[in-house]
Amino acid sequence: MTGTTDSTGASSATGATGASGGADAAGPDAAARQPRDLVAEVAAGFEELYGAAPAGVWAAPGRVNLIGEYTDFNEGFVLPLALPHTAVAAVSPRTDGVLRLHSADIDAPLVELRLDELRPLSDGGWAAYPAGVVWALRRAGHTAVTGADLHLASTVPTGAGLSSSAALEVVTALALDGLFELGLSGPESARLAQRAENDFVGVPCGIMDQMASACATEGHLLHLDCRDLAVRQIPFDLAAEGLMLLVVDTRVQHALGDGAYAERRAGCEEGARLLGVPFLRDLPYAELPDALEKLADEKVRRYVRHVVGDDHRVERVIGLLDAGEVRAIGPVLTEGHHSLRDDLRISCPELDLAVAAANEAGALGARMTGGGFGGSAVVLVEEAAAPAVTEAIRTAFAGASFTAPRVFPAVAAEGARRVR
Template identity: 45%
Template structure:
């Protein structure tokens, strides 16, 4: 069941409309939503042109927008506000269209600004001044793709308002360019694709080379199972150096093998030709993770959650040992979840913090959650935020 049209979302939409009017003195022309995502399996394979299997979740970014007319004062000024602010006055970040250059916009406003910049790089597109306000319940820094949800919501809104007629693939590619070139984060194309293309109760099998997709049923209800998110509250950022270093290692490995991308490598044995041991380990994760995605798709079609659970655990071990992007908190979450009776568990997202996920029978939600809390308390970590997520619909009008 989709939560995108739920009463909770409707209440947020109404509240955002009122806050927009109070901040700007005008009603927005519309409000659009884009969900965050959980990546079930297939980590760091997207920028290696491999396979991924994410799904959109029932936490989303809402974006309200009003275009300015040429007759208005400040007609070429872009105003960005967020409900994150406290008090009656919401802070507004303002920048002119001419000032939209990479790295020039501070803070969270860089993400919608990046989309505007990327759109204005297209032929025959000229986005002028506007007022924008965002409200998001995707936890920031949690590995659930809060930044891409904001970018996708902005892209969908402007595509709709300006009648651009962009396809979902084009919008995914556009937001990737915005993230890479304007924000400065060398991310792949998975997160925005999941936010745009997902369907309720399904995972999105995406071939990141061809951009072909397949909706894969998630047979959770028939097994009375859920996906539990364990937010370690250790924030991560794709702008930090660790993510870029992993991508550089993959490019180094591909060059050593004489291939365009690691997608073209199909066995671990082929990796012996890579002299650098670090690059070889990074490549091993990508090659084995691509196969795990294919195996997970087959297991889901067979409704074999036990097989999916084993693949999740193998994926985590690979990210911990070969790709080295896990953390003490993520490892503790996975180990405790499994000890508490989870079917499978792994870290999800870019790594170096963020969240883990656990595939759990509904009757084991509380025992698994309690095991994780106790492990974190014993280790002296910050108490994690633990919640279930629903596979929801992709982006659109709210």
């Protein structure tokens, strides 16, 4: 596929930035729409477009990651939660080997493709994501997929590090699984969605985003072991504690496909090779100081320190949550940001300012989240302090002449599901 990619990997080859066309494509409040608002809209749009009601409507959420960054492709641990923001797809099956795709959020004509002509890295723009899922399904032996009509819309902001592409991939996999009775589990759907992004679109992402979208449950964090995809649902009811998790979308978009992400992945793999372990998750945290002394390459040393440290931070956060010490996770979040900024070096001035301004205004902790180089930060605050912290962030951005950030609460929502 040609063209650049945004923070979710969404291609701009055709001038689009993902299925939603960017959060502002439907106005500044697009990301605040509730998923249920989209269901009737997408179903009606499908019928207008294709001349018949859809066979069904499915939804898959974006995600925000609380802690554990760049650990997934190192077969480590992550702790994301699903967001209320979703990609919604109205879908009907076809039997003629044709795939038709349309997004309500992009001013572009319907895309028509033949299944037997799908090729990795083809110039498909945003449509490469659902097309890549079909390609991955058929390569995995699911030849029962004989074509489909899809009409999509999304409230997941693109370019914000909130996994708009994974939501698009997972909702496509879920819909086709339902339509063609493929019998896929949530992890199987996530693996196929990841394969679409890795091998069809060309972004070497790990499995976290797709697993969070496919397998998260309402009111919980998803503790995921990225080696065997074992999951534990961790209760996460901040409101009951008088707390709130804010997402600060800096509105700085980045490109995971521009080489920086792949370079860090390669550096992590080189670190594991030099240390004689299969993946960095196999290096015990207690052995990290000795391991770092063995690495002559300063850049590889930094990457190793971050990944092994962030795996340990996931464990610390889970221990604190299990002990009911929710407020105590705040400093661990801030510590994680410093590692992402100084060791992995994937932050940016806007993210650093959001974290600093939030903490100076009384937040319990904050860090950037997602692939970096832009995107979003998460901020843990006392619920009563949320307005003041939000205002402090906005004031700081204005003072630095940065684009005004979008700030909204993150509530642990339901994962992918059929909605009609």
